[in-house]
Amino acid sequence: MSASGHPVSAGGRPRVFIVDDHGLFRSGVRSELADHVQVVGEADDVQPAIAGIAESVPDVVLLDVHLPGGGGQMVVSAVKATLPQVRFLALSASDAPEDVIAVIRAGARGYVTKTISSIDLVDAVRRVAAGDAVFSPLLAGFVLDAFAAFPQADSGRPSFDPELDQLTAREREVLRLIARGYTYKEIARELSISIKTVETHVSSVLRKLQLSTRHQLTRWAAERRLT
Amino acid sequence: MAGWASRGDDGHVEKRTGSPPQWRTAGQQDGGRLPWPADGDVPRPEGWPDQRQLGRHDIGRRVRRLCTGGPPQRGREERLVGGVAAGLAARTGFDVTAVRTVFVVACLVGGFGAAAYVVAWLLMPADGEAGSIGGRALTDRRGIALAAGLSSLLVVVLVIGWAVGAGWISRFAWSLVVTVAGLVLIWRNADPDEQVMMRRLAGPVLGQSVGYRRSRLVWRVPVALLLLIGGLVMLLYQHQHGQPLDLLGSVLLLIAAVVVMLGPWWLRIARDLVMERQARVRAEERADMAARVHDSVLQTLALIQLRAGEPQRVIQLARAQERELRSWLFDGRAPGSLGGQDMTVAAGVRLIQQEVEAQHGVAVEAVTVGDCDLDDNLSALLAAAREATVNAVKWSGADVVSLFAEVEPAQVSVFVRDRGRGFDPGAVPDDRKGLTESVRARMARRGGAATVRSVLGEGTEVSLTMPRVAGERQPSRT
Numbered sequence: 001m002s003a004s005g006h007p008v009s010a011g012g013r014p015r016v017f018i019v020d021d022h023g024l025f026r027s028g029v030r031s032e033l034a035d036h037v038q039v040v041g042e043a044d045d046v047q048p049a050i051a052g053i054a055e056s057v058p059d060v061v062l063l064d065v066h067l068p069g070g071g072g073q074m075v076v077s078a079v080k081a082t083l084p085q086v087r088f089l090a091l092s093a094s095d096a097p098e099d100v101i102a103v104i105r106a107g108a109r110g111y112v113t114k115t116i117s118s119i120d121l122v123d124a125v126r127r128v129a130a131g132d133a134v135f136s137p138l139l140a141g142f143v144l145d146a147f148a149a150f151p152q153a154d155s156g157r158p159s160f161d162p163e164l165d166q167l168t169a170r171e172r173e174v175l176r177l178i179a180r181g182y183t184y185k186e187i188a189r190e191l192s193i194s195i196k197t198v199e200t201h202v203s204s205v206l207r208k209l210q211l212s213t214r215h216q217l218t219r220w221a222a223e224r225r226l227t
Numbered sequence: 228m229a230g231w232a233s234r235g236d237d238g239h240v241e242k243r244t245g246s247p248p249q250w251r252t253a254g255q256q257d258g259g260r261l262p263w264p265a266d267g268d269v270p271r272p273e274g275w276p277d278q279r280q281l282g283r284h285d286i287g288r289r290v291r292r293l294c295t296g297g298p299p300q301r302g303r304e305e306r307l308v309g310g311v312a313a314g315l316a317a318r319t320g321f322d323v324t325a326v327r328t329v330f331v332v333a334c335l336v337g338g339f340g341a342a343a344y345v346v347a348w349l350l351m352p353a354d355g356e357a358g359s360i361g362g363r364a365l366t367d368r369r370g371i372a373l374a375a376g377l378s379s380l381l382v383v384v385l386v387i388g389w390a391v392g393a394g395w396i397s398r399f400a401w402s403l404v405v406t407v408a409g410l411v412l413i414w415r416n417a418d419p420d421e422q423v424m425m426r427r428l429a430g431p432v433l434g435q436s437v438g439y440r441r442s443r444l445v446w447r448v449p450v451a452l453l454l455l456i457g458g459l460v461m462l463l464y465q466h467q468h469g470q471p472l473d474l475l476g477s478v479l480l481l482i483a484a485v486v487v488m489l490g491p492w493w494l495r496i497a498r499d500l501v502m503e504r505q506a507r508v509r510a511e512e513r514a515d516m517a518a519r520v521h522d523s524v525l526q527t528l529a530l531i532q533l534r535a536g537e538p539q540r541v542i543q544l545a546r547a548q549e550r551e552l553r554s555w556l557f558d559g560r561a562p563g564s565l566g567g568q569d570m571t572v573a574a575g576v577r578l579i580q581q582e583v584e585a586q587h588g589v590a591v592e593a594v595t596v597g598d599c600d601l602d603d604n605l606s607a608l609l610a611a612a613r614e615a616t617v618n619a620v621k622w623s624g625a626d627v628v629s630l631f632a633e634v635e636p637a638q639v640s641v642f643v644r645d646r647g648r649g650f651d652p653g654a655v656p657d658d659r660k661g662l663t664e665s666v667r668a669r670m671a672r673r674g675g676a677a678t679v680r681s682v683l684g685e686g687t688e689v690s691l692t693m694p695r696v697a698g699e700r701q702p703s704r705t
Binding site for chain 1: 590592594595596597626627629631633642644646688
């Protein structure tokens with residue numbers, strides 16, 4: 001996601017906490033983001049991360065999906081209970097869908113790959129800090145796939161909540177463009193809507209992704225583990 | 228920028244000659260199934276009727292085809308003599324051999340076949356030509372005079388023959404006259420190309436062929452004449468006395484005469500035909516090879532030139548290319564081909580991502596939604612997607628290229644997007660074939676579509692869509 005003049009959270013520079021088991025990656029991100037964000041702490045595993053976040057109360061946690069002591073979602077669920085205002089941006093190198101979906105379902109507000117450029121990463125951090133959702137093309141693809149275009153595919157079983165279990169045509173369109181590599185700005189231009197509307201659509205998709213009880217989602221993720 | 232191109236000046240796009248497709252593609256595609264049909268999917272030139280459209284017994288409709296769409300044209304490629312049978316076969320959808328057989332059989336019935344053939348030869352324009360030989364012959368006064376003279380001479384001979392007692396000769400009379408007169412006109416008025424061919428065909432008979440061993444002709448002619456005379460004498464004799472055994476013997480003698488006279492000539496025609504076909508197959512193989520070499524070796528060489536300053540990278544590229552070439556030459560695995568039989572769209576996209584990233588060192592962000600098995604059309608789609616991705620990586624200057632594929636019930640679409648320098652699609656020179664040939668033509672051949680959207684300074688997006696074959700709906704992931 002490229003810079004689009006998004007409003008920055010209070011204080012101008014969001015306070016960021018980095019959770020990643022690779023020291024090299026942490027120091028890399030720290031130095032790359034130093035000019036734009038305030039790195040308030042870092043951790044290399046689940047327990048130190050929970051403790052560190054509780055202590056420093058950052059705006060955004062950059063969270064590696066894979067941690068030695070368990071998945072990144074454990075950090076999210078532990079912190080959510082006590083500090084709901086802390087927002088999570090998931091990072092991963094592996095792109096394994098089931099991990100990504102798990103961490104998003106646990107409450108992360110976005111997902112990007114580790115290959116992301118530092119400008120885009122800063123932008124993503126700001127966006128998450130402001131309460132928006134950040135979807136990488138890959139995540140958009142996952143979501144499109146998970147909410148597959150066959151809504152009746154659940155062998156006749158009624159959905160728990162049809163509103164949550166389906167994407168609107170517009171949301172699908174937005175996701176498709178994200179998957180094609182469009183920035184929010186470009187999507188807005190392409191669909192002749194405002195950037196704010198694009199953000200609303202993405203946030204709404206995120207909400208559905210987190211709240212839908214559709215068993216299709218979990219089963220889909222499990223299936224994908226094989227590939 | 229004029230860079231979107233890659234199929235450069237290797238000129239691999241040879242003119243594909245149109246011939247009925249049955250002998251051409253059959254073995255080629257079934258033998259080693261190539262998941263990317265690089266350029267094997269040659270479009271059938273317009274005008275060739277699709278034989279599969281008609282049932283085997285749909286004779287009425289086939290014959291009706293003769294009457295529609297202008298005069299049939301004589302086929303240049305498949306011709307044995309004048310190409311009449313080949314032309315009629317192509318137009319009606321019958322087998323060439325069947326048409327030829329009809330002509331030969333018709334020859335036995337009063338010589339009708341030969342006359343009809345010659346008349347058709349005169350009236351049907353050659354493939355790709357406007358006028359027929361007959362049209363040109365109308366202005367050839369000397370030719371007409373010669374034909375008339377020869378015909379009258381022939382009539383005199385026939386009358387004499389009839390008077391001597393060989394009454395059966397008269398049954399062949401009119402068709403013989405028409406044939407001879409027609410051949411004279413054709414001989415004089417055919418275009419140079421055809422005259423060369425006729426001289427080659429007639430050479431052994433007239434004994435004037437280039438490089439032909441005259442000594443053989445010297446003994447062949449007397450032997451044939453002896454056999455002929457013997458046969459005729461016996462035939463005339465038995466005509467008066469009517470002994471069946473002699474009839475058989477005389478016919479055998481006549482046949483022997485014809486074989487001695489024309490046998491070598493037939494052999495040569497058969498050999499020429501075989502060689503011509505082999506040459507065409509070779510030309511096609513060469514075109515296919517050029518396309519593959521372009522997609523692999525030439526691309527790598529271009530990369531090596533770009534990265535001459537990075538020895539490690541150059542070595543890596545050279546190694547990868549060497550491996551690929553070896554597996555192509557010695558294991559028969561085509562470059563860019565996907566190994567297994569049960570390849571899917573998602574796996575193909577992943578493979579493109581891996582290959583392009585490994586070869587070019589530019590990140591490809593690949594996203595697939597849905598999945599289905601590859602068929603020939605979808606393989607072509609992926610081949611085009613690969614070419615578009617390689618183009619984007621090579622020319623856009625962007626760090627990341629997005630590759631998005633979505634499998635929908637009715638179609639599969641692929642988008643290749645870069646945020647690079649962009650180009651003006653109208654300004655790409657015609658000889659740069661990467662986009663036109665590898666992407667657009669490949670898609671069009673299979674009923675798909677390709678659009679390119681590019682803005683200078685903002686990047687390029689290539690959209691490819693390919694309709695899915697009906698009835699292949701993949702069960703959704705539930």
